[in-house]
Amino acid sequence: MRMRPEPAYTHGQPARTGILWINLGTPEAPTPAALRRYLGQFLSDPRVVELPRALWWPILHGIILNVRPRKSAAKYATIWTPEGSPLKVWTERQAKLLQGLLGERGHHVTVRWAMRYGEPAIARELEALKAAGCTRILILPAYPQYCAATTASVFDEVWRWAGGLRWVPELRFVNHYHDDAGYIGALAARVRAHWAEHGRPERLVMSFHGMPARTLQLGDPYHCECRKTGRLLAEALELPPEQAVVTFQSRFGKAKWLQPYTEPTLVELARQGVGRVDVVCPGFTADCIETLEEIDQEARAAFLSAGGREFHCIPCLNDDLGWLRALADLAERHLAGWPTRTPHDPAAAEATRQRARALGAAM
């Protein structure tokens, strides 16, 4: 194994703790070129498309990366903000707020954020935490439901980075929080706030990102965790089971995906005479193309043209304070045993800086 040389000036520095908040990633711009780069990286991940390379490569490079970037870019253009892609804007803001909340609680931790695909890359942010003296790092994916395609792929990337290090920090990984009481409570409060302003729907559709159906048979807990989140949210809202529906969106490719599918379910509800539906996407902790375009634009149009009267897309958790407090609670539980309330020692830090200067290191 080849290990990169590492600066010795961090030796003896008091242990610092870092948290890396990680989301999926998003294109740099709503353009075909940026989408080709993003989709190329995303769809080359063997955790995402589990086909043999010899079979998948010609399809990806011959068809998908020639057709999809233009179509997807046009969709991204409809949701783009002056600050960039919504997913990136929210993810960054969540990290800042988490840092603030943990600081208020007296924790000396450094929170940074990263994207699994594109920038800021996981390796770059882990490197930054290490350079800041973090010898303990909590890996916190922005996915409440565990899925091999998302959560495990984040872990792969962390291990890849650690594999090239001489001094590997202590690492902890948050696997999932689909049934966390704080997360469910924040979702329920979000839905209730919407209802307080807009009245109640006839059905609450809880739409999660889909996955190929075979991953359920192969042992991925994702489907079960989505169903459980859906059940707990319906219970928290005291909804009778017939008013709450769990569905799966964003089908990709020709294979069978987890069912029921979101859009056909909404069309069927409209045809049955359901006038108003509200859709909430509990698997997305931040609004993104999947919620702002696929649900709020495409699914809305499908429901209304099938005879539905009123369609509400409830915003994701984003920068909701109740949610961020729940996230801070979750982080605190996972940090247990790491002495994060020990203040940073200025004298030791100065000694480290002097040592670095003596070693000629750039600080």
Ligand SMILES: C=CC1=C(C)c2cc3[nH]c(cc4nc(cc5[nH]c(cc1n2)c(C)c5CCC(=O)O)C(CCC(=O)O)=C4C)c(C)c3C=C
């Ligand atoms: C929240 C969990 C997610 C799972 C599980 C997931 C699986 C999965 N996704 C694709 C293909 C695409 N997903 C796309 C966007 C996208 N996916 C998630 C989350 C999950 N994906 C998010 C948060 C986003 C939004 C990104 C953004 O920029 O806003 C896209 C890109 C958009 C498009 O071109 O349609 C694709 C493609 C597969 C194949 C898959 C599981 C096998």
Ligand SMILES: [Fe+2]
């Ligand atoms: Fe996806």
Ligand SMILES: [Fe+2]
């Ligand atoms: Fe989509």
